[in-house]
Amino acid sequence: MSNVPAELKYTKSHEWVRREADGSVTVGITEHAQELLGDMVFVELPEVGRQLAAEEDCAVVESVKAASDVYAPIAGEVTEANSALEDSPEIVNQNPYGDGWLFRMQPADAAEIDGLLDAAGYAAVVAEEAH
Amino acid sequence: MPFIPHTEDDVKAMLAAIGADSIEALFDEIPAELRARGLENVPAGMTEMAIGRLMQQRAAQDGQPLCFIGAGAYEHHIPALVWEIATRGEFYTAYTPYQAEASQGTLQLIYEFQSMIAGLTGMDVANASLYDGASALAEAVLMAVRANRKSKSKRILMPATVHPDYRKVVHTIVHNQGIELVELPYCTEGGNILPESLARFEGEDFAALVIPQPNFFGVLEEVDALTDWAHANGMLAIGLVNPTALALLSPPGEWGGKGADIACGDGQPLGSPLASGGPYFGFMGCKQEHVRQMPGRIVGRTVDLDGKRGFTLTLQAREQHIRRAKATSNICSNQGLMAAAATIYMASVGAGGLERVAAASHANTRALIERLTAIDGVELVFNRPVFHEAVLRITPPVGEVLRALAVQDILGGYDLGKDYPELGNALLVCATETRSADDIECYAQNLERIISRRSDKPVCTKLKPQDPAKHGF
Numbered sequence: 192m193s194n195v196p197a198e199l200k201y202t203k204s205h206e207w208v209r210r211e212a213d214g215s216v217t218v219g220i221t222e223h224a225q226e227l228l229g230d231m232v233f234v235e236l237p238e239v240g241r242q243l244a245a246e247e248d249c250a251v252v253e254s255v256k257a258a259s260d261v262y263a264p265i266a267g268e269v270t271e272a273n274s275a276l277e278d279s280p281e282i283v284n285q286n287p288y289g290d291g292w293l294f295r296m297q298p299a300d301a302a303e304i305d306g307l308l309d310a311a312g313y314a315a316v317v318a319e320e321a322h
Numbered sequence: 323m324p325f326i327p328h329t330e331d332d333v334k335a336m337l338a339a340i341g342a343d344s345i346e347a348l349f350d351e352i353p354a355e356l357r358a359r360g361l362e363n364v365p366a367g368m369t370e371m372a373i374g375r376l377m378q379q380r381a382a383q384d385g386q387p388l389c390f391i392g393a394g395a396y397e398h399h400i401p402a403l404v405w406e407i408a409t410r411g412e413f414y415t416a417y418t419p420y421q422a423e424a425s426q427g428t429l430q431l432i433y434e435f436q437s438m439i440a441g442l443t444g445m446d447v448a449n450a451s452l453y454d455g456a457s458a459l460a461e462a463v464l465m466a467v468r469a470n471r472k473s474k475s476k477r478i479l480m481p482a483t484v485h486p487d488y489r490k491v492v493h494t495i496v497h498n499q500g501i502e503l504v505e506l507p508y509c510t511e512g513g514n515i516l517p518e519s520l521a522r523f524e525g526e527d528f529a530a531l532v533i534p535q536p537n538f539f540g541v542l543e544e545v546d547a548l549t550d551w552a553h554a555n556g557m558l559a560i561g562l563v564n565p566t567a568l569a570l571l572s573p574p575g576e577w578g579g580k581g582a583d584i585a586c587g588d589g590q591p592l593g594s595p596l597a598s599g600g601p602y603f604g605f606m607g608c609k610q611e612h613v614r615q616m617p618g619r620i621v622g623r624t625v626d627l628d629g630k631r632g633f634t635l636t637l638q639a640r641e642q643h644i645r646r647a648k649a650t651s652n653i654c655s656n657q658g659l660m661a662a663a664a665t666i667y668m669a670s671v672g673a674g675g676l677e678r679v680a681a682a683s684h685a686n687t688r689a690l691i692e693r694l695t696a697i698d699g700v701e702l703v704f705n706r707p708v709f710h711e712a713v714l715r716i717t718p719p720v721g722e723v724l725r726a727l728a729v730q731d732i733l734g735g736y737d738l739g740k741d742y743p744e745l746g747n748a749l750l751v752c753a754t755e756t757r758s759a760d761d762i763e764c765y766a767q768n769l770e771r772i773i774s775r776r777s778d779k780p781v782c783t784k785l786k787p788q789d790p791a792k793h794g795f
Contacts, residue, residue, distance in 0.1 A: 233614060233639075238471055253639045254639075258639035258640075258644060258645050
């Protein structure tokens with residue numbers, strides 16, 4: 192079973208969400224997702240300032256095996272993209288919950304975050320997929 | 323010849339397994355009025371000998387005309403070795419080489435093709451080819467809309483100096499995706515897009531500007547100014563180029579301050595014979611930053627576990643067998659055979675040879691313009707420099723003149739009346755390196771005779787055939 196930090200929120204489509212002190216949220220893909228995809232070769236990130244609807248596809252992670260869309264966990268505006276991934280996409284494999292974050296956004300409605308999965312809920316999704 | 327491998331017993335066994343009486347019974351649910359009632363107009367089969375003779379008769383009807391038509395497809399000399407090698411069994415299959423361990427030769431050839439196209443266009447990368455120039459331009463437009471992250475627009479600036487058929491094909495392919503082509507009018511004196519005329523679009527959101535070089539009139543566009551203007555206004559620059567011309571002209575990768583972002587065109591001049599419109603092939607290259615938005619196959623060079631050089635398809639995550647509906651394009655295959663011929667053509671003539679082909683085509687076209695405009699009733703329409711085509715205006719209707727020339731086995735040019743009625747009796751002519759001084763003289767004397775007969779003026783006598791026997795006068 193891969194690592195599912197208790198302090199984060201999750202989606203069924205394998206994104207994680209972390210609330211920041213300034214009210215923004217950071218988004219990445221889970222350790223389980225990067226394990227499934229394998230070695231990353233390219234990450235395409237959303238433009239800063241882009242308005243995202245919840246579940247809108249907004250980024251692409253491309254590995255040696257596949258290219259996979261990343262979806263906005265909640266609605267909001269993109270405030271920052273992790274430009275370090277342009278030259279070093281492998282950071283997503285090495286540290287998916289830390290330096291391997293994908294983008295930050297300002298939620299349109301912070302209450303939407305509460306509706307996401309908690310660690311136990313996401314672990315159940317992963318366990319379900321394994322069957 | 324039995325193309326279907328099943329025996330009658332196989333068919334019976336399969337029908338029995340699904341409980342059907344006959345193959346015909348499988349189509350029962352299709353209403354009778356929707357069924358085709360046989361192919362009544364298809365004649366009975368013929369023997370190989372008879373069909374061979376029929377085809378030779380049909381081919382002979384085409385004759386061996388002297389061709390002065392360009393308009394997108396050009397008669398160039400193709401060294402004999404090009405098709406001798408291209409039709410070897412190893413190359414004579416176009417199937418995509420997924421299986422790298424069994425396809426190193428094909429993959430290496432495609433890699434070399436890509437390298438040559440990248441070199442010719444000045445782009446960082448090129449793909450393994452597309453279907454033809456028109457669809458390559460459509461793919462470039464789709465690609466620009468995806469790749470231009472500064473623009474939210476799905477509008478493209480499309481000069482009226484782009485080949486009319488290309489514009490129609492692009493429209494057909496892109497309009498159902500909500501992409502709008504905004505036509506740019508040309509300067510009536512120069513036959514080109516005036517960079518200063520674009521000022522009225524400043525501040526508007528467009529994804530890309532298409533820049534043809536040379537344009538459909540053969541005229542050279544001010545590519546540096548157009549490219550810089552596109553970039554200054556948040557657009558990508560798409561260069562639509564003739565590959566032969568690139569041996570003399572600056573490549574799209576060097577246009578303006580930053581170079582064009584995408585280059586595409588038709589590869590026919592590189593080793594494909596004129597053959598009733600095809601098969602030809604399209605080519606496309608781009609800047610490295612846009613490679614993940616490029617359609618088509620890309621072959622890459624790598625090393626195997628032992629450090630030995632090898633070739634394989636790469637960046638496949640763009641393609642539909644991996645990316646499904648989100649693929650950059652539904653174009654996955656390429657025009658393998660024509661691209662192979664182009665690679666062999668470029669390798670055999672070399673950079674210097676291609677330059678001589680381009681220079682001779684340019685010189686012959688200039689000689690043609692000079693000779694034809696010396697005739698009363700023929701004038702050059704545009705005053706800008708041309709590559710190997712030019713627009714001429716003649717006094718009588720173009721259609722009549724072309725028909726009269728065709729009787730003399732001369733294809734005198736492309737009638738612009740349908741696509742550019744505002745130009746009057748306008749004719750697009752071309753002389754590649756395959757046209758000799760005698761060919762040009764033959765055309766000129768016939769044209770003069772035809773025009774003078776149709777004009778009210780007395781017959782001009784200043785031009786006499788130099789060698790009447792040779793030209794059949």
